[in-house]
Amino acid sequence: xxxxxxxxxxxxxxxxxxxxxxxxxxxxxxxxxxxxxxxxxxxxxxxxxxxxxxxxxxxxxxxxxxxxxxxxxxxxxxxxxxxxxxxxxxxxxxxxxxxxxxxxxxxxxxxxxxxxxxxxxxxxxxxxxxxxxxxxxxxxxxxxxxxxxxxxxxxxxxxxxxxxxxxxxxxxxxxxxxxxxxxxxxxxxxxxxxxxxxxxxxxxxxxxxxxxxxxxxxxxxxxxxxxxxxxxxxxxxxxxxxxxxxxx
Numbered sequence: 421x422x423x424x425x426x427x428x429x430x431x432x433x434x435x436x437x438x439x440x441x442x443x444x445x446x447x448x449x450x451x452x453x454x455x456x457x458x459x460x461x462x463x464x465x466x467x468x469x470x471x472x473x474x475x476x477x478x479x480x481x482x483x484x485x486x487x488x489x490x491x492x493x494x495x496x497x498x499x500x501x502x503x504x505x506x507x508x509x510x511x512x513x514x515x516x517x518x519x520x521x522x523x524x525x526x527x528x529x530x531x532x533x534x535x536x537x538x539x540x541x542x543x544x545x546x547x548x549x550x551x552x553x554x555x556x557x558x559x560x561x562x563x564x565x566x567x568x569x570x571x572x573x574x575x576x577x578x579x580x581x582x583x584x585x586x587x588x589x590x591x592x593x594x595x596x597x598x599x600x601x602x603x604x605x606x607x608x609x610x611x612x613x614x615x616x617x618x619x620x621x622x623x624x625x626x627x628x629x630x631x632x633x634x635x636x637x638x639x640x641x642x643x644x645x646x647x648x649x650x651x652x653x654x655x656x657x658x659x660x661x662x663x664x665x666x667x668x
Contacts, residue, residue, distance in 0.1 A: 590623075633659075
């Protein structure tokens with residue numbers, strides 16, 4: 421973890437520079453990379469797809485055992501997420517947040533519940549009238565933008581790629597010698613969410629974690645259920661539900 425943080429956060433290198441330049445030079449490649457990293461949509465490998473071919477040639481993409489396109493390694497995935505979250509248009513959307521406030525760190529320990537609560541409050545105040553397509557496209561990236569100044573070089577995060585096949589996006593945050601597993605999902609109904617809770621509990625136990633976090637985006641004006649801390653199959657899960665508008 422320390423080595424990854426050092427490579428990603430403190431060392432500028434030509435490999436990362438070239439990767440970003442290739443995305444800028446090929447808008448279709450950039451759009452596909454955003455889709456792979458930030459959406460629930462899986463992309464099947466197609467031998468004749470020129471955009472996928474560019475990504476493979478540049479070393480950005482790989483093909484997994486299910487013949488889906490994935491980012492080739494976690495270092496690249498985290499670097500790309502940092503690149504997208506540092507984009508000017510995204511940063512401007514967070515000008516009114518208090519993401520750099522000291523209230524999130526207590527005795528060197530990151531208070532992830534407070535991070536999620538404050539983020540939920542920010543989203544509800546700033547994006548309650550936003551359309552669902554924007555939230556589903558940018559919601560995950562906005563959370564990473566909110567998170568980055570909080571961990572501020574003392575911590576790191578990575579995408580947990582093992583869960584991508586199950587249409588989940590898990591962020592693992594490393595701070596103060598602890599790991600925080602956060603699942604980010606779009607609300608698809610009560611039964612679907614309860615099934616997701618059980619899957620997250622099973623996943624956490626497999627990682628020897630006793631507590632995890634769930635950030636749910638609900639396309640409703642009011643939360644479909646009350647979030648908070650609950651115990652699922654012997655594991656604590658704190659859920660923050662961001663309800664932003666009614667579906668048209």
